[in-house]
Amino acid sequence: MRAFGASMSFYRSTALAKAKPKPTNNPKLKLLGFNNLTKSLSFNIYDICYARSREHQQEYIEYIDEAYNAERLTAILTEVARIIGANILNVARQDYDPQGASVTMLISEGHLDGLPTPKPTKKKESVVAHLDKSHITVHTYPETHPDAGISTFRADIDVSTCGKISPLNALNYLIKSFESDIVVMDYRVRGFTRNVRGMKHFIDHSVESIQDFVSADFKDRYQMIDVNVYQEFMFHTKMRLKELDLDTYLFGEGASELPPREAKKIRERVNREILEIYYGKNMQG
8 A cells, every 4th residue: 555644745835735737638639749748767776685704795796797687687678668669779788897787778669750660770760769869778786785794786777758658657567577675766757748739738647656557566565655746747756675584685595594693683784774775864773
């Protein structure tokens, strides 16, 4: 269930609270030209692990680096493009030493103004991508704490589309693909498009919260809070897993192999790491 009691807004006055936008829901909206609205969905995804020895820490980094290498990330973004109905124009990808990877895709809507879907082998498609101003990117950041045994994996993902297609359609697929402890999402609609009478439309679909697009399964598993600025078409949602099963956080050993006191200490350390990332501040103690 949505944590309505924890939801927040930068604007709290009654007058502003009533000033939520009234988007156009008519899919047949007649535009003067190309739909210039830009819809951007950004993710920060975190996975937390406890690796007690230096050897296990290194093995964790190597495991993550292999599990989310540039090839695997390209496959994930390719599926994102398929889900939102986008055509891939160009792909650039790179693995890094000592760790991490990046992938960038230029995309467009499958068909533009009745023209056939462009093929990714033609050079002129980069011009189409420029006109469409759409892209998908991902960057990964595996790292370890040298003393505390905590290792983290962060992936930054941006899906920015121009036109009718919406990145929100791929939201649940992305959450599932990374199976993370913490997900921080931002969605914003920028710019405007005009109808045939010259009237500006600053949004072309209904949205009051990113949570409206999150599946029931994820709502059951994650605690969520919102920070939304409706007047600016800005929507922010943070998610963290409700349950902490220590076995899923230990790398190279199981909870049953640990003395109860040490298991308790590790659980507290992992939980603290999650809370610090989730709330964006260091905790004392």
